[in-house]
Amino acid sequence: MAKSIDVELLNVQKKFGSNVVVDNFNLQVEKGECVSFLGPSGCGKTTTLNMIAGFLEPDQGDLLIKGKRMNGVPSNKRDLGMVFQTYSLFPHMTVAENVGYGLKLRKVAKAEIAERVGKVLELVKLPHVADRYPKQLSGGQRQRIAIARALVTEPSLLLLDEPLSNLDAKLREELRDELKRLQQEIGVTTIFVTHDQEEALYLSSRIVVLDHGKVEQIGTPWEIYNRPASEFVHTFIGKSNRMQGVVEQVQGDTLVLKTASGFTLQAPSRERRFSIGEPVSIYVRPEKIHLQTADARAESNNEMQGRVKLTSFLGAYTECEVEVGHDVLTFRIETAEQEASLAAGQTVNLNWKSEDVFVFSGQVKEQ
Template sequence: MQIANDVEIKGAYKRYGTNVVLNGINLDVKQGELLTLLGPSGCGKTTTLNLIAGFLEADEGAVYIKGRNVTKIPPYKRDLGMVFQTYSLFPHMTVYENLNFGLKLRKVANPEKDKRIARALELVKMAGLEKRYPRELSGGQRQRVAIARALVVEPELLLLDEPLSNLDAKLRHELRAEIKRLQKEIGVTTIFVTHDQEEALSLSDRVVVMNQGKIEQISTPTSIYKHPETEFVFQFIGKSNSFEGKVAAVDQRKVTVEMNDGITYVDRGNVMGGCSDCKIGEIVKLYIRPEKVRIFSTDEEPEPLWDLHKAKISQLNYLGTTWEVEVQLLNQSIQILTPQYDANWCPGSEVLVGWNPSDLMMIKK
């Protein structure tokens, strides 16, 4: 059974003078999913959210919610709940009054209002604080009230615009888990905007990676991280090492790439954009995640699957559960994340580094 789309954006363009903020994007949001718009500042993610909310109108294209064309319909007629980065609570109103505001506008009856407010506050673990004013709450509590205020009107769609960016790291982590729990418990279709990749990967059913007004990739968090479809996605999501080489040979299974200190191999399926037109002598760029690079002492005997290269340690950083080892390889710095540690490692030590061909990504320059 195919899941219906709650939101559809078709061919949306948004321009400010000569600046193209959205460049013909198409996007479907499935019923009940939590979809995150992720990308650097200025990529168009908040503009996309504002088109859905009705705060902006596309120069071209259309927005559909529950199959209805809402492109020309104002925000207050779209049945949305929205949470902003700055909380946007009324400072002169209590928690109860802040939640009651939207219900009054919708003319919800008094007994039902009390029931909804109590339920919303219970969901965000703020029950018993109805009489407090925003100034009497912590930042995390204010953001919980803002989420409760968006949920209390029982919207068809919940929109969150960088809601955790003003909070400290520990609180962000806690509220991130709360938002995920709430969304699954209520089942409301949710669109979340962030520039924080960890936030996006941990929260989402699907992630939309945006860059310069276009969508680079839409996929699950696992697929976005492990199988990036473009160079931008690989570089933007997580950490990556890169170096150049030259195609030396191509066969049915792998591409052989010549580097300054020997050769390495890349699985054909890991060539971004496909391998059908790989040419001998072509300059290419190779990418690999720091956690996929292995480091060995020179007297070890690594597995035969590893491509091995000589390197020299330049820096060691202890991160608690892992070590970050920076080595000089091919006249550049390469970062390695490893849970293992050798007491003989120190700046200046000679080591071997290696990787499995299935962990390298290649893009033609």
């Protein structure tokens, strides 16, 4: 069955003066997908969203929505809903009037406006606030109303520009859950801009990782986390331990590495080319490192001994820092199993599988 493409960007570029903010952006967003643009401040994610919305025009390339070229088409002709960082609610209007405002502009009959506003307020679980004013709502409620206002016109495309960034941690988590429920329930094609990797991993069917206006990788959350296409993607997504080293041997698809602290490790080349003596950056994620047991050792290709520097209780797990030569490695253990047996100064043996190591050419890059 042929895929239905709702949004397509073809070689899109945007400059501000001589500064290239978005460079050669190519993407297809399928109907019903939730795609996140993820990256640090200044990477071009909001600029790209604003081009899709019609607030900015690309300098080069084409932008299509449902197969129609949108270059030069005003925002109000693009059949989309948008939610911003700020709530942008009219303070002198009630919630119902705010939500129904877009329908009023479209000259929808009053009875239909009332019906559709009622339905969308039910959808965001806030039917009881219809007669209140924005100042009478909490931050989380205001953002839900902003989402309801974007959905009430039944757009074919929903654009979200960091809608959770102004909320406290607990509200962010609650509204993140609500957004996922709404997106799956309605099935509206959604593009979500965020600098928060956890939000992107949680909400998205696919993630576009951006850096300095360029697409570093497009993939599912699993692919982005477990099969990063570049060192930037690996270090930007999740935590990772970093070590410096050199390549000692290349044995087919397996690299033998010597760390700056003198340990020998094995790692897959992942189809990258390395030469003997080449300096490399070596990465392994905390959750891939284990305290050595007989079973773990049998599966492991890499072992190190170090001294516990610090333990931090984080509820379900305890995070431990271990000094290993010149390096400090972080790993996690389930609190219920190991918390009581680890203490600062204790010597521990660590191991992990070679397949869990990522190697990139050059020295460690600071983010």
